[in-house]
Amino acid sequence: MLPGLTREEILRYSRHLLIPEVGLEGQRKLKGSSALVIGTGGLGSPVALYLAAAGVGRIGLVDYDVVDSSNLQRQIIHGTDRVGTLKVESARERMLDLNPDIEVEVYNEPFTSENAMRIAADYDILIDGTDNFPTRYLTNDVSVFLGKPNVYGSIFRFDGQASVFYAKEGPCYRCLFPEPPPPGLVPSCAEGGVLGVLPGTIGTIQATEALKVLLGIGSPLTGKLLLYNALDMSFDFVKLKKNPNCRVCGPNADITEPIDYEQFCGVPGHDHDEGSAGEKWDITAPQLSERMQHNHLKLLDVREPHELQISALPGATNIPLGTLAARLSELDSAEDMVVFCKAGTRSTRALELLVSAGFKKVKNLKGGINAWAQEVDQSLPIY
Amino acid sequence: MTTLKIPTPLRYYTDGQAEVSVAGSDVSTALRNLVEQYPTLEQHLYSSQGELRAFVNLFLGQDNIKDLQGLETPLNEGDTLRLIPSIAGGSNDFSRSNRRN
Numbered sequence: 001m002l003p004g005l006t007r008e009e010i011l012r013y014s015r016h017l018l019i020p021e022v023g024l025e026g027q028r029k030l031k032g033s034s035a036l037v038i039g040t041g042g043l044g045s046p047v048a049l050y051l052a053a054a055g056v057g058r059i060g061l062v063d064y065d066v067v068d069s070s071n072l073q074r075q076i077i078h079g080t081d082r083v084g085t086l087k088v089e090s091a092r093e094r095m096l097d098l099n100p101d102i103e104v105e106v107y108n109e110p111f112t113s114e115n116a117m118r119i120a121a122d123y124d125i126l127i128d129g130t131d132n133f134p135t136r137y138l139t140n141d142v143s144v145f146l147g148k149p150n151v152y153g154s155i156f157r158f159d160g161q162a163s164v165f166y167a168k169e170g171p172c173y174r175c176l177f178p179e180p181p182p183p184g185l186v187p188s189c190a191e192g193g194v195l196g197v198l199p200g201t202i203g204t205i206q207a208t209e210a211l212k213v214l215l216g217i218g219s220p221l222t223g224k225l226l227l228y229n230a231l232d233m234s235f236d237f238v239k240l241k242k243n244p245n246c247r248v249c250g251p252n253a254d255i256t257e258p259i260d261y262e263q264f265c266g267v268p269g270h271d272h273d274e275g276s277a278g279e280k281w282d283i284t285a286p287q288l289s290e291r292m293q294h295n296h297l298k299l300l301d302v303r304e305p306h307e308l309q310i311s312a313l314p315g316a317t318n319i320p321l322g323t324l325a326a327r328l329s330e331l332d333s334a335e336d337m338v339v340f341c342k343a344g345t346r347s348t349r350a351l352e353l354l355v356s357a358g359f360k361k362v363k364n365l366k367g368g369i370n371a372w373a374q375e376v377d378q379s380l381p382i383y
Numbered sequence: 384m385t386t387l388k389i390p391t392p393l394r395y396y397t398d399g400q401a402e403v404s405v406a407g408s409d410v411s412t413a414l415r416n417l418v419e420q421y422p423t424l425e426q427h428l429y430s431s432q433g434e435l436r437a438f439v440n441l442f443l444g445q446d447n448i449k450d451l452q453g454l455e456t457p458l459n460e461g462d463t464l465r466l467i468p469s470i471a472g473g474s475n476d477f478s479r480s481n482r483r484n
Contacts, residue, residue, distance in 0.1 A: 131471060326423060
């Protein structure tokens with residue numbers, strides 16, 4: 001039995017009720033349906049807002065992060081007065097302001113192999129708005145195990161992808177990407193940057209697809225991958241097919257319950273110390289400051305040249321990470337060297353590259369130039 | 384010649400080029416030609432055993448080469464091959480690292 005609509009709800013949703021494909025019955029379907037939004041960041045912001053506005057009766061939010069001012073360039077569900085508060089609480093407040101007739105359930109915890117099946121079981125559809133490979137594979141696998149559609153979206157700089165992975169009717173994420181790329185190949189948005197409006201475009205497409213699936217109308221992106229580029233304003237599609245050897249949705253699937261995704265992806269998914277290369281290789285900003293007063297140290301900045309306009313350390317040599325392998329001959333392995341980047345991720349990769357090339361007297365500035373700006377030289381901005 | 388579309392994350396290794404013209408009568412030789420032009424790409428596309436990595440998806444037009452003849456898929460003059468990467472972004476982890484440091 002579909003729930004009825006109140007007089008107030010009929011007025012609120014009148015623009016939906018006028019569309020024959022939605023109508024009164026469709027709106028009642030939405031009211032009786034539920035969606036789990038995994039991540040309340042760039043993608044989760046438009047997804048959660050539009051699903052709330054559309055009247056999806058029960059919306060779950062999973063995130064354990066707090067709002068930071070660097071989020072607000074794109075995470076429009078939050079606001080400046082919410083900085084420092086829990087993202088799920090900030091999002092819930094905004095959604096209920098937009099539509100007090102819906103229920104918003106919040107999970108202020110990481111989405112993990114231990115809790116994912118339990119949390120997702122209660123929802124009709126999963127929406128993947130995560131920012132890392134371990135959680136993406138977990139979301140996919142859980143959607144396959146529970147037989148629920150997974151509305152996928154992903155972004156990088158000016159590029160976006162979207163699809164509906166629904167193993168009952170088509171391929172899953174693993175059919176396309178059986179394995180994640182090795183750590184370091186694909187930078188995160190924190191490292192690589194993202195145009196603020198891009199998650200708005202892709203997240204809105206995800207919300208559209210979720211509503212179509214819940215309403216049972218139109219042709220969802222099942223079996224298709226949308227490739228969007230904001231610079232070219234191009235929308236391309238490629239066909240996706242079920243992979244008969246898929247380890248989660250194929251006929252001989254050998255993965256039948258959530259696995260250890262951090263191990264599978266070779267990267268931590270949650271609360272990892274991203275800017276650290278490990279105790280043996282790290283030097284903290286105050287330690288570096290102290291050593292620089294007594295010793296000559298070569299400073300190697302592996303950021304992109306345009307980042308030097310934001311903040312820089314005097315005397316540092318700039319060799320972007322992407323060109324480091326080809327430019328090793330410019331460096332002297334006998335020299336004491338400290339490698340740094342924005343927050344320590346790229347410099348950790350650079351350190352691995354240098355060590356494998358025989359450099360021994362090399363350290364990683366833990367937390368990057370941002371840690372330096374926070375702990376040593378407050379005149380530098382943090383970005 | 385075949386046009387090979389390079390995704391943003393891999394443009395790091397192609398001097399920023401979004402499209403590269405490659406020679407070859409099938410996908411395998413076209414990819415080898417790409418790697419000859421941009422040697423630092425090799426480790427990202429091939430395993431140490433010389434096999435194409437599992438996360439590398441190549442599409443000829445709208446079709447995955449895995450659904451055609453794989454690396455032996457023939458190429459015709461003017462074809463467009465597209466490399467499709469896994470990208471993970473969607474949110475932001477800066478605030479977490481910022482909070483820790």
